[in-house]
Each structure stands twice: as C-alpha cells, then as structure tokens.
Amino acid sequence: MTAHRRIVIIIDGYSTPFVAKTAISILRYRTDDVVAVIDQQAAGQTAQQLLNAGGDIPIVEALSAVNDADALYVGIAPPGGKLPDEWRPLILEALRRKLDVVSGLHDFLTDDEEYVAAAAQSGAMLIDVRRNRHKSTAKRHLFRPGNLRIHSVGHDCSVGKMVTTLEIQRGLAAAGHDAKFLATGQTGIMISGEGVPIDCVVADFVNGAAEELVQQNEQHEFVLIEGQGSISHPSFSAVTLGLLHGCAPDGLVFCYEAGREQVKGLDNVDIPPLADQMQAYESVANLRHPCKIIGIAVNTRNLTAEEADAELFRAEVKFGLPACDVYRTGADKLVQACLVLRAEVIAK
C-alpha cells in the first residue's frame, strides 16, 4: 500500500468527521500521496475546508475528474462496516482503470464476485486490510532487551490513540531515534502499509497476533503500538487486553478525551473514573511484563484554548505525569517520557 502515490479517497455522502475519520487520517499522514477526495455534495471545496486536513487537495465529483490515479481508498468507517451500495459503479470504474481498491470495512471486497472479476480482468488489486488469517497463539516471546515498547491505551474508543502513537513515533524519529509505528486498526494499516487488524482476529489468537506483530519488528529501538478500545469498554475490552498482553509494553501512554464521560456508541453508560482505569491498566500489564504509565494524551477538541491549557495542567498535577494534546501542543513531553523510560530500563 505504501507504493501508492496517487491515491483517490472516496467518502461520497459520508463527510461527517466521525464516519470519515479514515479519510481524515490518510489526508493528515499521507498528504503527499493523495490527489483527490470524492464527495459530490462538496465538490469544488478543498480537503482542508471540508475535513480540516489535507490542505489544497481538491474535493471532486467523480473519479473521471482525476487523471493518473493509482489507487482508490475507502475513506469511511460507518457503523456496521458495510460498503454503501451506491458506490458499486464507481468501484467498478476504478478497477477497470486498474486502480487498486483498498478497504478497511468488515464487508470484504474480495468476497464480491463482480469486484473480483473486474480486478482480474484489469490486473488491479483488491486489498481488504481487515482480512486476517492469524491462527497462532502467543508464545510469551522474550523480546529483544534493546527493544522498548510503548503502547497507547485509552478511556474509550475514538479518543486519539492512533494519532498520539503516530505523533510520538514522528517525534522520536525527528530526534534521531529508530522508532517504528505498529498499526492495529484499519486506518493505521492504510497509513503505514502494514499491521494487524486486531479486532477481527479470533479470540484465542488475539494475543498471538499482537505478539507476532511486535516480534517481527523487535530490531527497532522503539516500537510504538497503536491501542484499541479500552480496558473498561463493555464491548471491546477483550481486544484491548489481548493486544496489551501480546505486545508486552514497557510504557503506556494513557489517552482520554476531556469532557467525555459516557461510552461512545452506548446509551447512558458512564465511563469509570480515569484513576480506576489507569490503575487497572497497570495492574493487568504488569502480570505480563514490568510496565507503567509514562504520560497522558488529552484530546481537548471540545475545549477552548484556555480550557485546554487548564485541563492539561490539571491532568499533570492530578496524576503526576506529563500531559499533551498532540494536536495543540505537539507530543514533545511524551517523546521525552519515552526517552526517560528508555534510560531507566537500560539502567536496570
């Protein structure tokens, strides 16, 4: 996937930020690889205007408006994970034009006979990033001692774990360190070109799939492993813990969204206190490998600048840990926390 250099993203009709979050992240982290976004209603705007990411990349009405594309990326993650029926003609047009089609939905392109036939005829590839065949249990691998593992965890879904992880990786790399981002969800895989769609792995093999992903990358000085769900999430905690134990982190970055007190997508379900969650994360992580929370990433998207500063200050005082909003303040404090942890681990 990282070979794609002229990507068209389709979000047609689904431009609300929560649903188009895959598109937004690709625009943010692969800006130079994207040539257009398809959304009929917003055609003529820029990506920046519509989605607050991607600068001058144009929103276009149809695939025919784009010359010389090499791939079509499905930019949405709708509840239910179905590909909109009305997109079929456009996907077939892309395949006829020999564009690879990349999707992170639960509905697999490669299960659709018409798509498979069209791709076979033109030589285009169908890439379902959520398809997986992981069937091995974790062996409790002893990771290479020089490999430091940092894992983002959260108080809920969709609070910025992937972005936090990417920003820390960028910060470590900018400081001259060998740091690798490891994706565990569809958007992260589309951005980095590899990873494991951990939420689709069969339960017995979740820990194993995470362990294998890290093991394949333990030559790096740092690996930054994208987290999923939450240890307190009534629906997805199995994914969260399997991932946490599989990657056996040395350090955790705890991510939360300021002001979010109920579980996203569930009615009237309170999120447990942050301190209880942090204690639970450290408790279960240490059953596998010595580990502590080294910093906090606060998502302050619903706060004013002044409120955001106050929230970060409060978090630092309350938990005694460095806190950033990686969008507003950058990730420097978290990068620093990774380097401090590394020094501590080496000193042991």
Place this chain on the structure above:
Amino acid sequence: MTAHRRIVIIIDGYSTPFVAKTAISILRYRTDDVVAVIDQQAAGQTAQQLLNAGGDIPIVEALSAVNDADALYVGIAPPGGKLPDEWRPLILEALRRKLDVVSGLHDFLTDDEEYVAAAAQSGAMLIDVRRNRHKSTAKRHLFRPGNLRIHSVGHDCSVGKMVTTLEIQRGLAAAGHDAKFLATGQTGIMISGEGVPIDCVVADFVNGAAEELVQQNEQHEFVLIEGQGSISHPSFSAVTLGLLHGCAPDGLVFCYEAGREQVKGLDNVDIPPLADQMQAYESVANLRHPCKIIGIAVNTRNLTAEEADAELFRAEVKFGLPACDVYRTGADKLVQACLVLRAEVIAK
C-alpha cells in the same frame, strides 16, 4: 444434545487424562447417558479403571460392540485440535448407523464432505459445538436485579474452573435454589447441551457473545458462568476478560492448582503471584459491575490428603476467604458464599 441417552465416547489411542479430559467430564456429569467408551488398547477395563470416572461403563474395542447407541462423542481435546485421521472409518460407521456425531474440535465435522454426505444419507446429525456465528457487540445490558451472576476465574488454564462451576450449581440446586450452569467451552457445552464456545468468537464480539448467553438466562435466580483461561495468561487473556466483562458477575470464585507455578503449555513462564491476580480480577471486574471474589477453589490433585488440608487452611487464612477442593471436600463453602453474597446484594 441433552436428548442423547445412549452415548458412545471415542478416545481411541488418547487415554491420557489431559487429552481425554472431555471424556472424563462427560463420564462424570452425564454418567447415566453413556453406554461405552472406545479405546482398543484398554478394551475390557471399566471407565473407572481407565479414567477414574464413569463407574462400570465398559471400555470397548469397536463401535460394533455396542448395540442401540444414539450418539458418538469425540472425547478428546488434543493440542492443535485436529481429529485423528485414523478415526475416519469409525465416524463414517457411526453416521451410517444413524448415530449423531458430536465434536468440540477446531477441525469441523461439517466442513468434511464425506461426513456431510454420510450424515445426509442416514439422517444423522453432525454437531460441531465449537462452531459459532456470534457477530454482535455487547450492549452493556442491565441484567435483571434478581439475577445473581457467579463466575469462575483461574490462575491458569485447566485448573478446574468448569468442575467448580458445575459443583456450585449442583449445590445451589440441591439447596432448593434456581441455579443454571452456563457453559463457555466445548466440554461444558457437551455436558449441558448449550452454551457459547467463547474462544472461537471473533475478538470484537467476545464480550457480546458472553453478554447474550447470560441475558438469555437472566430469569434464573443464580447463573454460574464457566470461566476460561486466566487474566494473566500470555496467550488467552483476551478470552478471559471479554467473558468476564460480558457476563458482569456479582461474585467470582478464584480457582488455582496447588503447586502449579508455571503456565501450562508454555516453557519456563512463571505464573504471577495469586494475590496480584486476585487484585487484577477485582480491579477489571469492577470497571463493569460491582464485584468481589467470594471464595477459592483449590485443585489439590498433586497433594496428599494431609497436604491438601494444609493448603486449604493456608488459603483461607492468607486470603480471608472460604476455600474448597470440590473433589475432596465438596463445594458447600462456596455454595454458602453464593448465598451470603445474594443476601448482601438484596440488602443494598
């Protein structure tokens, strides 16, 4: 499955207790429904002599030695989960005789064309208890207030969680309470005729599958939910936590095997201290629903009677909780602990 009244169990060539544990549990809990066990090497012995369960039920050499059977149960759980190739003629013979064939292996009978054809011809059923199609996420159901949920958890796999759960259910029922055992593994499903093979559910749906199982049974006064794996298990903790959060227990029974200090099936991996595990279980359980450990089930199979008494005494003093070995002492103390918890919950 509970309609089967003349079951033949096949373990042919795999009579070691760890591999034949499915057979042993069926012999123990469905004694009256079993007519024979097939194992060529041990033919002529009784089930009690060979497997320490099942009394006078005969071990026979071949299916032809049994008249009037109604089902063939695969009695083994070999590492890897494959059905032995050499059993094929016998399984086909059973299907021709219109015996239902029941298997809990990962290798599905219903994926085998020859078996499917033979079953179709005779009208026999192929039952893969591990096949599942759970595809819904947990909704954080509010369970009926009068329904008390007790869940067995452990320090490792294969320490007696299923047996403990069954014995507590029997004890509660014998005391006149409406108590239902809920199976979450293949052997439990074969014994009780229903349940969810939780380790084969896709990660995103593990919590949901457990929640649905309990929800379908919340009319009962007590549900006793069989646990799986361990919160500290490097390979299977995803299963354990998804199940724990899905069933939202009021009380936990903590099961461990005396003397087992390393993870079964993994080389040289120490099991974390029991106190740390118990703390972790309570910590994560309370993120979902108020919950505490109410008793301890010690598996003392490797101890003398005297050592076992001492171990139970130590556990009670150390953790301040009632402790039983359900094989040696019965489950009375744990049954009592369930009733005390019920009184506490009602009083709130």
